Amino acid sequence: MKKVEKSEYNGYGVLANLSFKINKILANFARYFFNLSNKFKFEQYKIIFGEREDDIYISTYPKSGTTLMQMILYHLTTDGRMNFKHIYEVSPWIHNASFLGQKPPDLKSPRIIKTHDNYKDFGKKTKGRFIYVYRNGMDVAISNYNQQKNYNNSNLKLDKYLNSFFKQKKWFKHTREWMNNKNKHSILYIRYEDLLNNKTKEIERIISFLGIPMNKKAINRALKYSSFEFMKKNENLFGEQPKASEKIFNQFIRKGKIGEGKSLLTKEQKEKFMMYYKKMVKNVEEKTFGQN
DSSP states (O other): OOOHHHHHHHHHHHHHHHHHHHHHHHHHHHHHHHHHHHHHHHHHHHHHHHOOOTTTTEEEEESSSHHHHHHHHHHHHHHOOOSSSSSTTSSOOOHHHHTTTTTOOOOOOSSSEEEEEOGGGGOTTSEEEEEEEEEHHHHHHHHHHHHHHHHTTTTTTHHHHHHHHHHHHHHHHHHHHHOOOOOOOOEEEEEHHHHHHHHHHHHHHHHHHHOOOOOOHHHHHHHHHTSHHHHHTTGGGGGOSSSSSOOOOSSSHHHOSSSSHHHHHHHHHHHHHHHHHHHHHHHHHHHHHOOO
């Protein structure tokens, strides 16, 4: 049997390392062109969908009360018929729709449009108004973690998710940019916690911001159909339903509670969150909502 020289081992190592680097480069190229293709699709979609002066964008970081606000606005701005099969029929998430190759819906004004996009994706001349729902970042992290675990990776550990949450800083950046409002868009800022604790008052703020009639019947509908009880019971109207049978189908509307993040994060994780919060969000939050 031929003896393998040390130099040959070294050669195999060099080849393996080179192969790994080539695969990484090819993966990066594939990811780049995939993202470029999706961006092109979205731009085409937006051209067809168009813009209107009375468009209403619901802007949030994921898991911050988007669907709750969609239901409130739908009942305040329409006759409130509950004959849709999914909320996206009456309040589309246009970025996701473009990715899925769906046809832009033909909706009456005012259109209620969901977005998780970054602030920079809306130019200075973007038509319409915005309602930005802000939720405590620790609660957002826990809610997003549970959705990722339930829908994408059942083996995902909280520590691993939080390491990525802090490393990427997406929530901190998203929040800071939208609260800075560099382009001076017309934005109403609402705390998710206020929606839960005093929904009627926040609905009155929304009505004032949009300049629509104070319709008691519409307000009562909005209160009823945006309740956690109704939305949880009728979750099929709101959540994305995974195809794989082993995944959880009923966790899009999960708990909607306040303070879960603070109770589940470790002392070190809370300290890390507060470090980034004080550096990136605290000042703009106080400027937007006032100091507590």
